[in-house]
Amino acid sequence: xxxxxxxxxxxxxxxxxxxxxxxxxxxxxxxxxxxxxxxxxxxxxxxxxxxxxxxxxxxxxxxxxxxxxxxxxxxxxxxxxxxxxxxxxxxxxxxxxxxxxxxxxxxxxxxxxxxxxxxxxxxxxxxxxxxxxxxxxxxxxxxxxxxxxxxxxxxxxxxxxxxxxxxxxxxxxxxxxxxxxxxxxxxxxxxxxxxxxxxxxxxxxxxxxxxxxxxxxxxxxxxxxxxxxxxxxxxxxxxxxxxxxxxxxxxxxxxxxxxxxxxxxxxxxxxxxxxxxxxxxxxxxxxxxxxxxxxxxxxxxxxxxxxxxxxxxxxxxxxxxxxxxxxxxxxxxxxxxxxxxxxxxxxxxxxxxxxxxxxxxxxxxxxxxxxxxxxxxxxxxxxxxxxxxxxxxxxxxxxxxxxxxxxxxxxxxxxxxxxxxxxxxxxxxxxxxxxxxxxxxxxxxxxxxxxxxxxxxxxxxxxxxxxxxxxxxxxxxxxxxxxxxxxxxxxxxxxxxxxx
Amino acid sequence: xxxxxxxxxxxxxxxxxxxxxxxxxxxxxxxxxxxxxxxxxxxxxxxxxxxxxxxxxxxxxxxxxxxxxxxxxxxxxxxxxxxxxxxxxxxxxxxxxxxxxxxxxxxxxxxxxxxxxxxxxxxxxxxxxxxxxxxxxxxxxxxxxxxxxxxxxxxxxxxxxxxxx
Numbered sequence: 001x002x003x004x005x006x007x008x009x010x011x012x013x014x015x016x017x018x019x020x021x022x023x024x025x026x027x028x029x030x031x032x033x034x035x036x037x038x039x040x041x042x043x044x045x046x047x048x049x050x051x052x053x054x055x056x057x058x059x060x061x062x063x064x065x066x067x068x069x070x071x072x073x074x075x076x077x078x079x080x081x082x083x084x085x086x087x088x089x090x091x092x093x094x095x096x097x098x099x100x101x102x103x104x105x106x107x108x109x110x111x112x113x114x115x116x117x118x119x120x121x122x123x124x125x126x127x128x129x130x131x132x133x134x135x136x137x138x139x140x141x142x143x144x145x146x147x148x149x150x151x152x153x154x155x156x157x158x159x160x161x162x163x164x165x166x167x168x169x170x171x172x173x174x175x176x177x178x179x180x181x182x183x184x185x186x187x188x189x190x191x192x193x194x195x196x197x198x199x200x201x202x203x204x205x206x207x208x209x210x211x212x213x214x215x216x217x218x219x220x221x222x223x224x225x226x227x228x229x230x231x232x233x234x235x236x237x238x239x240x241x242x243x244x245x246x247x248x249x250x251x252x253x254x255x256x257x258x259x260x261x262x263x264x265x266x267x268x269x270x271x272x273x274x275x276x277x278x279x280x281x282x283x284x285x286x287x288x289x290x291x292x293x294x295x296x297x298x299x300x301x302x303x304x305x306x307x308x309x310x311x312x313x314x315x316x317x318x319x320x321x322x323x324x325x326x327x328x329x330x331x332x333x334x335x336x337x338x339x340x341x342x343x344x345x346x347x348x349x350x351x352x353x354x355x356x357x358x359x360x361x362x363x364x365x366x367x368x369x370x371x372x373x374x375x376x377x378x379x380x381x382x383x384x385x386x387x388x389x390x391x392x393x394x395x396x397x398x399x400x401x402x403x404x405x406x407x408x409x410x411x412x413x414x415x416x417x418x419x420x421x422x423x424x425x426x427x428x429x430x431x432x433x434x435x436x437x438x439x440x441x442x443x444x445x446x447x448x449x450x451x452x453x454x455x456x457x458x459x460x461x462x463x464x465x466x467x468x469x470x471x472x473x474x475x476x477x478x479x480x481x482x483x484x485x486x487x488x489x490x491x492x493x494x495x496x497x498x499x500x
Numbered sequence: 501x502x503x504x505x506x507x508x509x510x511x512x513x514x515x516x517x518x519x520x521x522x523x524x525x526x527x528x529x530x531x532x533x534x535x536x537x538x539x540x541x542x543x544x545x546x547x548x549x550x551x552x553x554x555x556x557x558x559x560x561x562x563x564x565x566x567x568x569x570x571x572x573x574x575x576x577x578x579x580x581x582x583x584x585x586x587x588x589x590x591x592x593x594x595x596x597x598x599x600x601x602x603x604x605x606x607x608x609x610x611x612x613x614x615x616x617x618x619x620x621x622x623x624x625x626x627x628x629x630x631x632x633x634x635x636x637x638x639x640x641x642x643x644x645x646x647x648x649x650x651x652x653x654x655x656x657x658x659x660x661x662x663x664x665x
Contacts, residue, residue, distance in 0.1 A: 358600040358626070361653045365558035365565060366542040389601040389626075389651055417570030422542065422558040429571045459508070466568065467512070468532060469548045469555075472525045474505050474564040474575040475516045476536035476546075477557050481503050481577075485516040485523055 001315050001332050007034050010326040012086025012111055014039055017051070018076045019091030021380035022397060023302070024051035027089045030318040032056070039083045041076055043069040045390050050380050057083055066390040070094045073101040077108050087111035087325055089318075093392075096301040097124055113325040115279040115300045116226070122275060123298040133295045136274045138267055141286065141294040143209035145169070154190060157208045158183055165211040166190060168197030168204070175200045179211055212294075214446035216287040217241070218253050220268030221309045223320050226278030229330045232269040233309050233317070234339050235261060236282075239445045240434065242357050242457075247427075247450075248434065249305035250344040251312055254405060254443025260291055269334070271298065278324060280306070280317050304347070304397070307378060311343035311401040341401055342408040346416065346431050348379075348396040350387045353430035353457040359393040362386070362424030370415035374401040374408075387424045395426070405443065409435050430457060505564070505575040522547070594642075594661045596633055602626030603651040609659075613641045621659055622646075633658065 007013075014037035017024045024040050028051060031038040040055040043066040052058045059079040063069030070076075073095055080088055088105050090096035090113070099120045105112040114120070123129045134140045144156035147169065157164065162183050168176040176196035180189045190206060198204035221233040237253035238246045256264065268283035282303045284296040306317050315337070320330070350360045367383040379396035381387070387395055400415055402408035412435055416428045433456050439445055450456060462470075475481045502513045515526040522535035525548075535547040542556045546568075556567040562577040605623040609615060615635040622633050622644075639661040646652055 355600075358654075361601045363560060365560055366556055366567075368541070368556065389603075389653070420542075420556045420567045420572070422556060422565035422567060422572055423560065425572070425574065432570070462507075465548075465551075467507075468525070468527060468530075469546060469551075469553060469568055470507065470566055470573050470575060471505060471512055471514050471527055472532070472534040472548050473536065473544070473546050473555055473557055473566045473568065474577070475503070475514060475525060476523060476534060477559055477564050478503070478577050480579070481516045482523075485518050488518065 001320075001336065004034060005319075005323055005328070007036060007326070010036075012326065013037060014056075014083065014085045015087045015089055015113070015322070016041065016076070016080040016083065016085035017055075017089050017091065018070070019089070019094055019096075020046050020049070020051060020070060021391065022378045022394075023091040023304075023380075025054060025380050026307075026378055027091060027302075027318055028054050030316055030322065031089075034319070034322065036322075037085075039080075039085050041070070041079050045388060048382065048385050050382050053382075059083060073098070073104055077104055077110065080105075080110055081108060085110065087113050087322075089113040089321070090301065092301050092304055097299070099124065111325050113279070113321050115277060115281065119275055119277060119279075120300050123300050126297055129297060130295065132275075133271055136271065138271055138274075139292075139294050141209045141212070143207060145207040146205050147207075153206070154187055157190070158186060160208060160210055163211040163213065164208050166193040166206055166208045168193065168201055169207050170197065170201040170203035170205065180208075210294075212286055212288045212292075214289060214448060215239075216253075216255055216445070217246075217284065217296075217447055218255065218264060218287045218293065219282050219284040219303075220265050221303070221306065221317070222268055222272040222277065222281050222283060223317070223324075223330060224272050224277035224279065224281070225324045225328070225330045226276065227329050228273075228276060230269050230273040230277055231330065231332070231334045231337055232265040232272075233313055233315060233337055235265060236303075236305055236308055238305060239447050240440070240449060241447050242353075242450050246305065247347050247349075248344060248431070249308055250342065250405075250408070251308045252339065252342065255287065257291075264293055267293075267295075271295065280321050304394075305345050307376060307397065307399045308343035308345045311376065311399060312339045312341050313337060341403050342405045343399060343401045344408045344412050344435075346398040346400075346412060346428075347394050348398060348419070348421075348431075349427045350393045350395050350424050351427055352425055353427050354459040357427075357457070359389060360387070360425040361389050364421060365423035366420060367422075368418070368420035369396075370398065370418040372411075372415065372418075374411050375399075375415045376401070395424075409441065429459075433460075503580060504578040506578060507573065507575050511578065594636075594639075594663055595657055596621070596636070596659045596661075598624065598652050598654055598656045598658055599631070600626045601651070601653050602631075604646045604648050605630055606648055607644060607646070609641045609644065611641050611644060615639060615641060615661075624658070635661070637661070637664075639664065 015031045016039040017027045028038040037056045039057045041061045042052050045066040061069045061075050095101040099117045102112045102117045142160045146153040163181045166178045178193050194204040216239040220235045224230040236251045238249045240248040282299045285293040287293045364385045369377040376399040400411040416432050504513050517524045525532045525534045537545040546553045546555045558565045564575045566573045602624045605625045607622045619635045642662045643660040
């Protein structure tokens, strides 16, 4: 499935990557492996990065901010036309789920390496996606929307069952959300929720849904070719999060029995099949302690954490995206997709976990990526580069693969230990504390795990021996201190044989 | 002469002297034999007393970055003269530094303005959150470093007040 295909009949010979950082490097790697020309666009802030060095051609784009330049679809399409790129790979983020960009790319006669504009549109709107999935017969969290019929809202909410979550329809960021565990309090909580919604958002309309206590986030990788063939490529467990962002992802999920795995993976494939999905995609589920799961959303693009899936299945997901975009059929069946071993991805963030995960910046003075069997390092930064606040603080991904979960955790700890990045603080020490926690070792985590265990983020006190060693290393590396010491020769040395 | 390094929030006094073959670190009541042999690409061999450690070291200005026992640390050298000067004039709260990297949303004051404690000086944005920086005491604005929309790193000097008379 990952044999290098014959691209001689493909409608494109050059691919432009409309992204930056590690994902631009990742896509270029497969594009170049296929013998296709790899082109990137870049903002001046990224001039010294690996993607620009690796690309067969790099085209500078400009904008009022570095991020804005990567969101400038017209400029990127112009670069593709000028460089003869027959296809554009959007990576993740930026324009990857932008229907208008997808349409403009196709209108310019260029292949969009992704789904159809209609599929982006359907899955991009959370309410519409949820309603579609429910109608197609797949599980969504029980809910009630006030707007559907305000007169019966309380009654319908009661039917959703406790515990339930009341949210302002216009809301976001957790503001005005109320958890109701006792249905006798439902009416008064609705009144409170309405007044909070009105205060925060100027809109008191509500909706409520079943609240899942300590949920897991489990997602399923799917692949569709737009010719009706859809397979799943197993699940990923992404429950360890901070500020609603994933930090550690793994596959297989420690929460699934073989029966549940089959059920959740087939559900995801069914959802993708019901829209005739084309491209690699991810169906995300919220997963409860009793094994119940509900559709959350579908991401119609390559996912940050796709490497763990590649590591245990041997399937190059970018290669499959390119084949499908070229019009090929998948050419393999669900039973051909097999997994072996256990893979964990660590997102290396430039941030200070002990200070509320605030981003850090600085030069990359020394970079020694970890090496060894089962260790994969996906990164766009180089020694001599700089981590700035212009972009997302994720600077690299470390992926380790072991024969089982314990082996993968051990390899992860060793590889994090061996990761040397000096000049800008990263989260590697925090990640080591996280995977040493007994709950993580037991696979017993949920999306609120780090909030419930803030001591993992706190920096432990330095051992006296460590402090001594650090001061010695620093003193001996500091010119003024060495010069002062060297100016006064050792008394004993000067006195010769005084000590016998 | 006493030197110092800042590690996290703490400052540690120490000094270095020669021994017959290498150096001695003077730290608190302790005197420890130490040595450092540097290799390629930042790699170095550190001796502390009887123990040897493989470390990686990088320096930049007054910062020393050390990868020790699987973790990275940053130590900032404090010049003895600067510390004297700091002790003589102006308190730390006269210099308002960025708690995290970000950008300036708005600046409400200019040099020469008299401000009262709690008055808004500027608004910064980081991680999509706005933070209002207010005057730590009554005083007069001495320096405003950034304009609206400019970006800065953590610990960057945002604004200074004139030292108190």
